[in-house]
Amino acid sequence: MRLSTEQQQMLAGEYGAVVERQMRLLVRLGELYQAEHMVNIGSAHISGVSYKSIGDPGLEFLEDIASQGAKVKVVTFVNPCGMDLENWEELGFPKDFAAKQKRIMQAFYAIGVMKAATCTPYLVGNLPRFGEHLAWAESSAVSFANSVIGARTNREGGPSALAAAICGCTAAYGLHLAENRKPQVVVEVNAKLRYNSDFGALGYIVGKLVQNKIPYYTGIGDADSDNLKSLGAAMAASGAVALYHIAGITPEAAAMSTAGLDIVRIGETELRAAYANLNTGKEPDMVMIGCPHASLKEISHIAQTVAGRKLRKPLWICTSRITKDAVTRMGLTAIIEAAGGKIVADTCMVVSPIEEMGVKTIGVDSGKAANYLPGFCKQNVVFTRVDDFLEG
Amino acid sequence: MEKLQGRSVSPGLVSGEALVSRTPLSFYGGVDFKTGVVIEKGHELEGKCVKGKILVFPCGKGSTVGSYVIYGLMKSGAAPLAIINMETETIVATGVILAGIPCVDGIAIANISTGDLLRVDAQEGCVEWQKKSS
Numbered sequence: 083m084r085l086s087t088e089q090q091q092m093l094a095g096e097y098g099a100v101v102e103r104q105m106r107l108l109v110r111l112g113e114l115y116q117a118e119h120m121v122n123i124g125s126a127h128i129s130g131v132s133y134k135s136i137g138d139p140g141l142e143f144l145e146d147i148a149s150q151g152a153k154v155k156v157v158t159f160v161n162p163c164g165m166d167l168e169n170w171e172e173l174g175f176p177k178d179f180a181a182k183q184k185r186i187m188q189a190f191y192a193i194g195v196m197k198a199a200t201c202t203p204y205l206v207g208n209l210p211r212f213g214e215h216l217a218w219a220e221s222s223a224v225s226f227a228n229s230v231i232g233a234r235t236n237r238e239g240g241p242s243a244l245a246a247a248i249c250g251c252t253a254a255y256g257l258h259l260a261e262n263r264k265p266q267v268v269v270e271v272n273a274k275l276r277y278n279s280d281f282g283a284l285g286y287i288v289g290k291l292v293q294n295k296i297p298y299y300t301g302i303g304d305a306d307s308d309n310l311k312s313l314g315a316a317m318a319a320s321g322a323v324a325l326y327h328i329a330g331i332t333p334e335a336a337a338m339s340t341a342g343l344d345i346v347r348i349g350e351t352e353l354r355a356a357y358a359n360l361n362t363g364k365e366p367d368m369v370m371i372g373c374p375h376a377s378l379k380e381i382s383h384i385a386q387t388v389a390g391r392k393l394r395k396p397l398w399i400c401t402s403r404i405t406k407d408a409v410t411r412m413g414l415t416a417i418i419e420a421a422g423g424k425i426v427a428d429t430c431m432v433v434s435p436i437e438e439m440g441v442k443t444i445g446v447d448s449g450k451a452a453n454y455l456p457g458f459c460k461q462n463v464v465f466t467r468v469d470d471f472l473e474g
Numbered sequence: 475m476e477k478l479q480g481r482s483v484s485p486g487l488v489s490g491e492a493l494v495s496r497t498p499l500s501f502y503g504g505v506d507f508k509t510g511v512v513i514e515k516g517h518e519l520e521g522k523c524v525k526g527k528i529l530v531f532p533c534g535k536g537s538t539v540g541s542y543v544i545y546g547l548m549k550s551g552a553a554p555l556a557i558i559n560m561e562t563e564t565i566v567a568t569g570v571i572l573a574g575i576p577c578v579d580g581i582a583i584a585n586i587s588t589g590d591l592l593r594v595d596a597q598e599g600c601v602e603w604q605k606k607s608s
Contacts, residue, residue, distance in 0.1 A: 107571045110483060111564060129538070136539050139507045139546025143572070146549075219538075239538030241568045 083112050083253070084119045092249055100152040104245035111242060112253025121215040121254045124233075125157040125208050126247035129219035130240025131190070131199060132164035132433035133182040140240075141182060144189035147244075154194045155250035159203035161220050162375070162400070163187060164435060167199070167428045174439055193248075199428040200402035202311070202375040204231065207404065212333060215258055217246030221324070222374045222450060225314030228325040230307065232333040234258045237324045257325055265298030265327055265338050268345045272301055273353045277467035278312040278380070281305065282449025283356040284348060285316025291346055294322040298340050300329045308377050315374050316449030360452040363462030366445030369393075369471040370431040372400030373448035378408060381425070384472065385414040388421035391474035395445065397423035400430040432458055445471050475604050478581050482599035483562045486576025489593040490555045492586055493527035495519050500536030501543040501569065510552030528592045529554035530583050534566040544569025556594040558583060558601060 091097065092105040112120065130136045164183050165175040191197060200206060201220045210216055210233035218224045219238040227233040236256040238246065246252040256262055269288055275281055288297055297317075305313070305328070317323035327335040371384065376399050384399060399418065401409075406427040409415055415425050431444065432454050443462040446452050452465040495518055499505070504514035510525035524547070534540060544566065547553040553575055557566065562579035570577040576596035586592070589606040 103572065103574075107568060110567060110571055114483075114562070114564070114567060130542070135537075136542055139549075140539060140542040142549055143542050143545045239541060239564055239568060241538070241541045241572060242564065 083109060083117060085109070086120070089120055089251065098151065100147055100150045101248060104152075104248045107242065107245045108249055108251065108253055112255060115253065115255035117253035117255040119254050120251040121258055122251050123156055123217045123246055124210055124214040125159070125216055126154065126243050127159045127161070127203055127216070127218035127220055127223055128195065128240055128243045128247065129161045131161045131186065132429070133179060133186055134164045134435050135433055136186070136240070141186050141189070144186060148189040148192040152193050152248055154247040156247060157208055158195045158247040159208055160190055160195050160199050161201055162430045162433050163199045163428055164433055165429050166426050167403075169426070173424070173426060176435065176438060179435055198403055200375050200404075201430070202377070202402060205375070205377055205405065206402045215252070217243045217252040219243035221318035222311065222315035224324050225318045225326070226311055228257060229314055229327065229332050230310050237322065263325060263334060264296065265340055265343060266295040267292050267297050268340050268343045269297045269299045270301055270345055270347045271299060272347065272349045274350070275302065275305070275309070277447070278308055279447040279449070279465065279467045280353065281309045281313040282316045282447070282452070283353050283360070285313040286320045286360060286449040286453055287348060287352055287356045288346070289317035289319065289321030289323055292321055292323060294324070296325050296327070297323065298327045298329070298335065298338060298343070302328050302331065305331055308380055311374050311377070312448065316453065319450040319453045357465060360449065360463060360465040362456060363443035363464045366395055366443050366464045366471075367441050368396040368398065369445035370398045370400060370451070371447055371468055373430055373432060373446065373451035375430065376401045376405065378405055381405065381409045381414055384423070384468065385409070385417045387469060387472045388423065389417050391421050391472070393422040393472065393474065395471070397471065398426045398431070399423060400426050403427040431455065437461065447471070475602050478601045478603055480578045480580035480599050480601065482596050483567050483577040483579050484570040484575060484596060486556065486574070486596045487594070488528070488555045488576055489591070490526065490528045492530050492588055492590045492592050493519070493522060493524060493554070494583065494586055494588045495531040497531070498533050498535040499531045500534065501540035501565070502537040504536065505543060505547065507543045507546030508550050508552065510547055510550075510554075524554045525552045527554050528556045528558060528594060530558045530586050532560045532583065534563050536565070538565055538568075540565040541569035541572065544575065545573045548573035548575060556596060558592070558594065
């Protein structure tokens, strides 16, 4: 693999032992994937942040490299952690869990990451540009950055994204190369997609069908960024889709040829079947919205809908701290709290220990959450559009 | 003694006894990082300990957190001496490089059995192999 002078110096240990080992990791991964050189990255996003996910081995690794003086070289966000970092006690997160989670965050802060734990960095201060190289790990954010923005990132693991953040570069293979971004299967949609949950259900089916291929959608007339966030997240959870194209909507679609590709057809029947598949529960103990983290628009919609009502079930809306601060200033947090809901920051239902907090059946509008929660959090799931949960 | 040539994933030179799995291994949820005991239910190595062995398996599987578990095994003193794979995917590659555990891939593991003696030269990416004397 060709390395620049600076990259060679990193590998030779001239920037210290931490950088040397992180660079060795990037070079070896590059060699495994036959990369010819490195690319400098514009930003990084690290997964594996919740104590529930990484446990003591991850905690010890992060504390080790933080104590050895590791620092990130580019703007770096981290994924949601296992609890609301400010409000955890009131929300009922276990104390011993909180102590470990705080140590993980301290280690990350020492390394120099942004003090924002979110799966939607592109909504709150880290917006890549078209064609920019990134090393992002959160699968839904990878999908959004590649597909909706046209930036270029592989689906990194937590440790490889961290190595890229510390070295400021990553190996040029996979989705960093234009020739690997071509569609591999056409998905012809012939169903009405109205709600985020419809896009989530669609993503769930397509992810299962195409696994790690690149789908090219036709028949999706319109979709806003929340719809696309939902679609991409579900495809990355039920499959390993890191990039998709949508005719007329995503930026690389127009330049792509679909000649000779297999065609998958999704109609109303398939969409209804996806809803049926994902619904494993009847009556939720609580409702959790915000997988991926809720946007300003989604929270505004919920606040408008529940204003003056009393919700039947407890509602948590998971979002970034930055979005929570904004909606609080707009008075929306107060409206939602008056209805019996809460805005929960820094965490989400997938990475928090909700099964230890007495929740058995959960209501969600996210295809990704509906796919993961039975396994990760031993939950029965009620999966439907958000408005169905907001009735008084 | 037979020599098998593969590719270096993480450098080092060690000799030891093989512990072989014919099926992929997940470290996250599959191996206890404090003790090195395989805990995945129904796995062919369930209950066996990887500590001090040359661990041979086709490839990794499961969550990327597995890389941290490999690092944790090293910190707990419960790591295998070396890892040999048919194909080292990113989870195992990341783990062995961060932990400094010698690792070679591209090795045809089908004839290697648990208890065979192996000498791993992970600098050169090769493995010397001697059948367990029966």
